[in-house]
Amino acid sequence: MTDTSLLVLLPFLAALAATIHARGAAGWGLAGTVASAGLAAHLALSVHASGPASIAIGGWAAPLGITLRADGLAALMIAMTALVGLGVCVQALAAWGLRPTAVEDPRRARMRMGFWPLWLSTLAALNGLYLSGDLFNLYVTFEILGLAAVGLTALSGTRRALRAAFDYLVAGLAGSLLLLLGVALAYAAAGRVDLGVLPLLADSAAGRIAIALIVSGVGLKAALFPLHFWMPAAHSSAAPAASAILSALVVKGALYLALRLLLEGGLVADALRWGLICLGAGGMAWGSVCALRADRLKLLVAYSTVAQIGLIMLAISVAGDPLTGTAWQAAALLMLSHALAKAAMFLAVGRIAEELGHDRISGLNRSDLRPGAAEFAFAIAAISLIGLPPTAGFVGKWVLIDGLIGQGAWPVVALVLTGTVLSVAYLSRVVSRCLRGGPHIAPGARRPPWRAGDVAAIGLAFTALFMGLLSAAPLALLNGPLLS
Amino acid sequence: MTPFPFPDLTPQLIYHLAGAALVGIALYRGATSSDLLTRILALNVLSVGIAAVFVAAANRGAGAVPDPVPHAFVLTGIVVLVAVTAALLALAERIDLTGAKSDD
Numbered sequence: 001m002t003d004t005s006l007l008v009l010l011p012f013l014a015a016l017a018a019t020i021h022a023r024g025a026a027g028w029g030l031a032g033t034v035a036s037a038g039l040a041a042h043l044a045l046s047v048h049a050s051g052p053a054s055i056a057i058g059g060w061a062a063p064l065g066i067t068l069r070a071d072g073l074a075a076l077m078i079a080m081t082a083l084v085g086l087g088v089c090v091q092a093l094a095a096w097g098l099r100p101t102a103v104e105d106p107r108r109a110r111m112r113m114g115f116w117p118l119w120l121s122t123l124a125a126l127n128g129l130y131l132s133g134d135l136f137n138l139y140v141t142f143e144i145l146g147l148a149a150v151g152l153t154a155l156s157g158t159r160r161a162l163r164a165a166f167d168y169l170v171a172g173l174a175g176s177l178l179l180l181l182g183v184a185l186a187y188a189a190a191g192r193v194d195l196g197v198l199p200l201l202a203d204s205a206a207g208r209i210a211i212a213l214i215v216s217g218v219g220l221k222a223a224l225f226p227l228h229f230w231m232p233a234a235h236s237s238a239a240p241a242a243s244a245i246l247s248a249l250v251v252k253g254a255l256y257l258a259l260r261l262l263l264e265g266g267l268v269a270d271a272l273r274w275g276l277i278c279l280g281a282g283g284m285a286w287g288s289v290c291a292l293r294a295d296r297l298k299l300l301v302a303y304s305t306v307a308q309i310g311l312i313m314l315a316i317s318v319a320g321d322p323l324t325g326t327a328w329q330a331a332a333l334l335m336l337s338h339a340l341a342k343a344a345m346f347l348a349v350g351r352i353a354e355e356l357g358h359d360r361i362s363g364l365n366r367s368d369l370r371p372g373a374a375e376f377a378f379a380i381a382a383i384s385l386i387g388l389p390p391t392a393g394f395v396g397k398w399v400l401i402d403g404l405i406g407q408g409a410w411p412v413v414a415l416v417l418t419g420t421v422l423s424v425a426y427l428s429r430v431v432s433r434c435l436r437g438g439p440h441i442a443p444g445a446r447r448p449p450w451r452a453g454d455v456a457a458i459g460l461a462f463t464a465l466f467m468g469l470l471s472a473a474p475l476a477l478l479n480g481p482l483l484s
Numbered sequence: 485m486t487p488f489p490f491p492d493l494t495p496q497l498i499y500h501l502a503g504a505a506l507v508g509i510a511l512y513r514g515a516t517s518s519d520l521l522t523r524i525l526a527l528n529v530l531s532v533g534i535a536a537v538f539v540a541a542a543n544r545g546a547g548a549v550p551d552p553v554p555h556a557f558v559l560t561g562i563v564v565l566v567a568v569t570a571a572l573l574a575l576a577e578r579i580d581l582t583g584a585k586s587d588d
Contacts, residue, residue: 136557143564147571154575159582166575170523173568174514174530180561181507181534187554188541 004055004068007039007078007127015120022113026098029116033089036123037082040075044477047075051481054133067133067194072477073263073332074130077256080336081126084248084343085119087460091347092119092241094452107157111239114155121148122245129253134194135183135214138257139176142221146172149250152242153234164233171230175220175254182213199265208269214261215272222254224276224313225283228306232290235305236298240350240453243298247305248343252335255309258316259331263482276317281415283310288422292429297349297359300426301342308338308385311419315400318412327403329478330396336474337392337464341384344460347453348378352434355448364433372448375434377457382427384464387420392467499540506533520576524569531565 014032018025047053047070054069061067070078096112125145132138146169154165183193189207190197201207218224223231235247258276287307294300312334319328351374353359384391397416404413467474510530514523535558542554 136560140560140564143568147568150571150575154578157582159579162575162579162582166520166572166579169568169572169575170514170527173527173572174511177527177530177534180557181537183557184534184537184541184554187557188537 003039003042004053004070004131005057007036007043008068008124008131010039011036011120011124011127015117015124018117018120023100025113025116026093026096029120030089030093030098032120033082033085033123036127037086040078040082040127043070044075044079047072048477048480066137068128068131069133070131071482072480073256073259073482076332076336076474076477077130077252078127080252080339081123081130081249083463084244084339084460085123087343087456087463088119088241088244088347090456090459091244091350091453092116094456095239095241110157111155114151115239115241118148118151118155119241119245122152122250126249126253130256135179135186135197136193139180139183142176142179142253143173145250145253146176146221149246152245153238155242156237156239158237160233161237164230164237167230168234171220171227175217175227177217178213178220179217182210182217185210185213195260195264198261202265202269211261211269212272215258215276218254218258218261219279222251222258222313223306223309224279225286225306225310226279228283228287228309231306232299232302235302235346236296240347240353243302243350244343244346247302247346248339251305251309252339255312255316255331255335258313259328259335262316262319262328273317276313277412280310280312280314280317281419283307283313284415284419284422285310288419288426291426292422294426295361297352297361297364297430298346300361300430301345301349304345304385304423304426305338305342307419307423308334308342311416312338314412314415315396318404318407318409326479327400327407329475330400330403332478333392333396333399333471333474337384337387337396337467340392340460340464340467341381344377344381344457344464345385347457347460348374348381351448351451351453351457352378354451354453361429361433364430368446370447371434373450373454374448374457377454377461378434379431380458380461380465382431384461384468386423386427390468391465392471393464395468395471496540496543499536499543503533503536503540506530506536509533520572520579524572524576527572528565528569531561535561 011032014028018028052071054067057066057068092115096108096115100109122145125141125148129138129141129145132141150165150169153168154162185206186197186201187193189204189210190200201211220227235243238246284307287303287310291300291303291307294303312331315331315334319331349359356363384393387393387397401413401416506529510526510533514526517523538554538558542550544551
């Protein structure tokens with residue numbers, strides 16, 4: 001199983017190569033992403049065929065060594081990262097080119113040389129996070145992820161982006177330090193930090209404080225309401241490819257840890273679960289209200305992430321006993337569908353803003369410009385986020401509501417449906433303006449030309465659309481035995 | 485040497501209390517201050533508080549050799565903190581510079 005450790009090692013080496021050999025950064029980036037995607041596909045197939053696997057790196061067993069482990073959930077998350085990464089790479093290649101040209105805009109060169117090492121580090125950190133078998137290793141991958149993600153935020157170099165990056169790094173570091181404090185108390189309480197320690201922690205006071213600290217750290221990193229204060233500015237001021245990575249992939253790392261906590265038996269306290277349900281519902285409401293009031297398109301999409309994180313956290317907290325029920329799979333499917341749809345949406349928004357020259361929602365209706373491919377991609381992604389059939393979002397919500405009805409949790413069903421209605425409301429603010437034909441469009445209106453960014457957005461949006469039809473594949477991975 | 489006045493107050497507990505106090509102070513300053521440098525320093529204080537809790541976790545009783553694993557954790561934490569502090573300072577300087585030019 002050395003190919004499992006290559007999932008972490010290879011992107012890191014490619015990031016190093018892209019930093020040293022900056023002229024060929026895009027080439028290294030593309031090679032690293034494609035190779036990592038191949039390894040991810042291989043991992044998913046081998047986990048599906050022969051079940052979960054774990055390796056102790058260098059033959060050193062825990063607690064001194066580091067154990068990497070892959071089960072169906074980890075393999076699905078890694079495959080999701082690879083899929084979204086490929087789409088984003090197409091956009092980044094289109095925007096900033098593969099090779100330096102003779103006469104080049106310095107901004108374009110700076111973005112190309114900055115983006116690829118940061119993206120490869122993000123990829124390596126995410127793969128490492130999903131493969132981690134102990135809490136301390138999770139902390140380290142969170143820190144690498146945080147640093148790379150802050151670099152992606154600051155890449156555009158405007159004062160707004162730099163301020164957002166600073167706030168992001170402070171919030172992210174505070175979150176991972178809370179996680180570290182939780183790890184310290186967990187070690188003091190139980191003498192080990194592998195994920196198997198979590199059920200033991202509920203027995204002692206120090207252990208319960210440890211779980212509370214870990215959950216607050218995760219909440220801060222996942223931008224769970226009301227700890228989302230850093231997120232909309234960071235996601236809306238970055239470059240389109242960077243926004244797509246931040247919103248679709250980076251927050252998933254923290255949500256994955258929350259799901260792991262549930263699966264390993266760390267979320268046994270009812271008070272904690274009810275607290276998380278309330279925060280999730282609060283995030284759905286607050287994110288939707290802010291998205292309804294947003295005046296800029298990127299801000300609307302960023303606040304919709306706040307709402308969707310609320311929904312996913314709600315799905316994680318209500319899942320019940322993961323050993324008997326399958327409701328937790330809804331959270332994994334919602335994470336998958338959100339990653340695909342939100343990446344498509346940010347790429348589409350980037351293209352729309354490029355054609356219009358601004359991203360004000362009130363100015364989306366233009367009489368001299370017909371809706372183009374980017375608007376189409378936005379609409380398809382919106383359908384998946386809302387959860388209409390046959391999208392992946394529909395399957396996720398179906399599994400969630402099915403599980404909730406099985407538990408008789410009708411108030412929570414009402415919450416999920418209210419959140420869905422609100423998402424229809426704020427997304428149709430954009431979709432209705434983008435896709436409305438009619439008399440306001442002048443006869444000679446031009447159509448925006450096709451760009452590779454459109455291809456990436458439409459590709460990701462259609463993957464989200466058809467993932468619903470192909471949802472047997474992710475469910476087969478999730479139905480396999482889990483490591484614990 | 486006078487006997488320690490609080491028999492329940494073991495060194496381990498002192499470390500825990502000091503760690504908790506530092507974490508509390510740091511979180512308060514980090515959340516309420518708008519000054520960039522204060523917030524960077526708050527995160528460093530937060531990290532010192534966590535190190536104190538780890539040191540207490542390494543204690544295996546008077547005279548016994550301390551547990552090395554928490555020490556390794558603290559070392560890794562220090563390395564990470566140095567890197568993140570450097571990144572934060574670089575960002576803060578860049579924010580100041582772009583503010584002076586104000587060419588947003």
